[in-house]
Amino acid sequence: xxIATWNVNSIRVRxxxxxxxxxxxxxxxxxxxxxxxxxxxxxxxxxxxxxYQSTIFGQKTYNGVAILTRNPVQSVQRGIPGxxxxxxxxxxxxxDGVRVVNVYVPNGSQVGSExxxxxxxxxxxxxxxxxxDGLLETPFLICGxxxxxxxxxxxYAPDEWRGRVLFHxxxxxxxxxxxxxxxxxxxxLHQEEGDHYTWWDFRGGMFWKNKGLRIxxxxxNEPLIPRCKSAEIDTWERKGKQPxxxxxxxxxxxxxxxx
DNA sequence: ATGGTAGAAACTCTA
Numbered sequence: 519x520x521i522a523t524w525n526v527n528s529i530r531v532r533x534x535x536x537x538x539x540x541x542x543x544x545x546x547x548x549x550x551x552x553x554x555x556x557x558x559x560x561x562x563x564x565x566x567x568x569x570y571q572s573t574i575f576g577q578k579t580y581n582g583v584a585i586l587t588r589n590p591v592q593s594v595q596r597g598i599p600g601x602x603x604x605x606x607x608x609x610x611x612x613x614d615g616v617r618v619v620n621v622y623v624p625n626g627s628q629v630g631s632e633x634x635x636x637x638x639x640x641x642x643x644x645x646x647x648x649x650x651d652g653l654l655e656t657p658f659l660i661c662g663x664x665x666x667x668x669x670x671x672x673x674y675a676p677d678e679w680r681g682r683v684l685f686h687x688x689x690x691x692x693x694x695x696x697x698x699x700x701x702x703x704x705x706x707l708h709q710e711e712g713d714h715y716t717w718w719d720f721r722g723g724m725f726w727k728n729k730g731l732r733i734x735x736x737x738x739n740e741p742l743i744p745r746c747k748s749a750e751i752d753t754w755e756r757k758g759k760q761p762x763x764x765x766x767x768x769x770x771x772x773x774x775x776x777x
Numbered sequence: 778a779t780g781g782t783a784g785a786a787a788c789t790c791t792a
Contacts, residue, residue, distance in 0.1 A: 527792085528784055552792090554785065580787055625792055633791095665792095719792090721781040741790095763783075763792080 519614055519774060520545040523661040523734055524755070524766035525622070525717075528566030529553040529584070532762055533561050539755060540568050543768060546588050547613055549620035551663045553582035560584060582622050583662070587613045596716055599651075615774050616742070621662035626683040631641065634683060637665070638751040639721055641692040649699055657774065658739040660701065663717075665733050666693050672732035682712065682771035684731055701737035704769050705749040714723070717764045725756050734767050744769045 524544045526532040540548070546569070553560060557576040562613070565572050569627070570586040575596045580667070583606060591611035598608055610619040624640050627633035648654065666689045669675040679685040716732025724730060738746060749760060749769045756765045 531784070552784095580790085627791080634780050719781085723781095760783095 519547070519616070519771040520768060521547040521549070521616075521618070521659070521736070521771065522752075522766050522768045523551070523620070523663075523736065524550040525551040525663040525734060525762060525764035527552050527554070527762040527764065529560060529582075530555060531760060533564060535760065537564060537568055537756065539752075539766065540565075540570065540586075543752070544613070545768065547618060547662050548586040549618065550584045550586070550611075551582075551620070551622035552580075552627050555578060555582060563745075563774075573608045573609065574612055575609040581605045581607055583607060583609045583622050585609055585611055585613075585618065585620050587611070589614055593617075598640075598643050598647050600769050601640075601647070602657045603640070607640070610626055615657060616771070617656060617658045619648070619653075619658075619660040619662075621660060621664070623663060623665045625665050626686075626689070629681070629683050629686055629688075638644075638688055638692055641689075641696065643698065645692070645696045648696065654700055657741045657745075659736055660696075660741060661734075661736040661767070663733060664693065667689070667731040668693060671710075672715070674713075674715070674729040674731070679731075684733060697737060700739055703742060704736035704738045704742075704746050705732070705751075705767065707743070707746055711728050714751055715765075716767055718756065720763050726764050734764055736767060736769050738769075742771060745773050747772050 532759035626637035716734035
């Protein structure tokens, strides 16, 4: 079973690339963030022709998440239960025996801003839900754009970034609390070196200088750890014509009851 | 401290 996460930064602009991505990797599940469109505008038909069904939680102009799957999904959840949030940032499904939570964590804008407070509150609500919902009893993963670089290896210039949004102690504490529920960073199971990034600012040709941050993640629970055979960042998707500012991340899970 | 780019939408906001 192959699962991908990708902040596409508008699914309408990225449709051709997304279809080519499906052909190239043949993933079973793809979690998309920042689709930037309402449900009705999502290119469901094009994905159906490619062999995928779409589960969508859209929003006009900003945010929006969706999950593409080869197989049918169960127990669809939109948003964090009990948390009033006008922004579409969370979509969970159960597919092939795995509970998959797709998140687009708030960016936070500037440390100390209202948006930064919202980011921290939002992460707290997310953690509380995962903790209380008994979701961790069975194979479980949460993936997406976390807008947090976990440690120094994940930032091209850690001393320059330390204390700024995406690399702030309060964000690290919030992420640690979530991981404290028993989740591990799947990428780090397979790669301990730094210099592997998933996002590069469009401005200043940061990709070509490899000045990026690793802010897109897969967090997996105990039952999935022995099944996780690989984790990779597809930097190819950051190259060429009209790339997103994020590269996709993919993991493979062996075994389980995937059809 | 500022501006650089991209996307959606509508001459600005978000990232």
